[in-house]
Amino acid sequence: MNCHPCSAEEYDGLEFESRFESGxxxxxxMITQTYYELHLRSDLYTSRSKQWFYFRVRRTRKNVIxxxxxxxxxxxxxxxxxGMxxxxxxxxxxxxxxxxxxxxxTNIAYYRNDDDTPSEEEDENSSYTLTFNIEFKHDNDTVYFAHSYPYTYSDLQDYLMTIQKDPVKSKFCKLRLLCRSxxxxxxxxxxxxxPVADEEAMRKKKAIVVxxxxxxxxxxASWMMxxxxxxITGDTLAAKRLRHRFIFKLIPMLNPDGVIVGNTRNSLTGKDLNRQYRTVIRETYPSIWYTKAMVKRLIDEYKVVLYCDMHAHSRKHNIFVYGCENKRSPEKKLTEQVFPLMLHKNVADKFSFESCKFKVQRSKEGTGRIVVWMLGITNSYxxxxxxxxxxxxxxKGTHFHTADYEHMGKAFCETLLDYGDDTPNKVKRMTRHMKQIKRIRKREKREKKALKLKKMAEQGCIIAEKLEVKRTGKSVS
Structure with a gap:
């Protein structure tokens, strides 16, 4: 990508390129020899959704900032x-x-562009800039930059083919086509x-959908998956116990089209697929339609104990879940919070239970989490x-690496094993977890109330000060 209005022979700056998978x-x-303004492509068939970036730079010079x-x-x-x-x-x-x-x-900053809107209020058409300094270690290097660790559709295909060709794993792993995008x-x-000897034994298993x-x-999300x-395909005793107890249905990439073309959020329809789970339009949103159909079929045939859709978050630290509170079922109250609490205990340095939320918001009613919960699955996350x-x-204060995300996937499985434990001690542990959840939620309510009172007091002071200024014409020191 020649980024300067001169011939290729005359140009001696950096060379940018992103015409590759997920770019x-x-x-x-080029503003100067060392300063470049970069413009991202929006998601196809939209004018917005520009946050992911992945591009290549060539013709580098070392020891130049x-x-x-x-x-x-x-x-x-x-x-x-x-700090990211x-x-x-x-x-x-x-x-x-x-x-x-x-x-x-270095010198990283993220800020709103001044020329978008004249007012201080945030506008939906505002744009923002990420700016940073970079120094290359080598001359004439080929260097890639990305918002997060890339995981492409080709990476997934290679991984799945490896499983399919493995003579041991292929005995208990079956790769199938859900649909075409x-x-x-x-x-x-x-x-x-x-594998089990008969259909009756298979039907006694419980199902997990991820x-x-x-x-x-x-x-x-792909690294966690x-x-x-x-x-789950490994040779450990824990993995074998999980395979014996559960049927796992794993859909590792719901939106391959978006991944391939480098979209941030949407599919080739220009729509967010995670708002389409209530759809009945199979042809427009095939992966969503067939996923929902699979879940319904599993509910008819087995007991589905957990559904989880894996995502990433751009504004919060740590790993956490969004669930669905069961307000209308007293016997199920807080039960949806047990698995996340157990997950927190297994990976307390990465997973934050206090960051987990369980509100069912109207704006999220088309998401997989809420639609599957409405189908009757309590643990829908x-x-x-x-x-x-x-x-x-x-x-604290460290970046996540791919190994951390992968470890989270492992911890998810280990927590499932604990959660699905059928021993007599499970009831005692569940009771203990429920009591702990109640204590945590009561503390959160007290903290929210205290914060609200503090804000009210501050607002009262401000109002009183304004009234005093108006009455006397003098500011209150």
């Missing part, structure tokens, strides 16, 4: 304002020292369970992994 740079403009500004982002806030750094991958460093993706950039790409699902990548840019698949990192324990 989405639309334009690069460059500045990149991505000038047309759309989110009003970002973890880049709270972009990612880069040097092909020379990869060959010489086996270095993979690493965090990069609008662009004709295969949407796969994986069934993982230990999906990921409905939003193309949320690559941490990979960790889950690695564990969206798990959100931060693009940034952790603010908990020994990991």
């Amino acid at each position: 989405n740079l639309a334009k690069a403009v 460059y500045r990149f500004s991505i000038v047309n982002l759309v989110k009003s806030d970002s973890l880049y304002n709270d 750094r972009p990612l880069m991958y040097s092909t020379i460093s990869a060959k010489q020292i086996n270095e993979g993706w690493r965090r990069c950039g 609008l662009a004709g790409n295969n949407v796969y699902y994986l069934t993982v369970t230990a 999906s990921a990548r409905v939003h193309p840019s949320e690559t941490p 990979k960790g889950l698949m690695d564990f 969206t798990i959100e992994a931060s693009f940034g990192g952790s603010s908990l324990g020994s990991r």
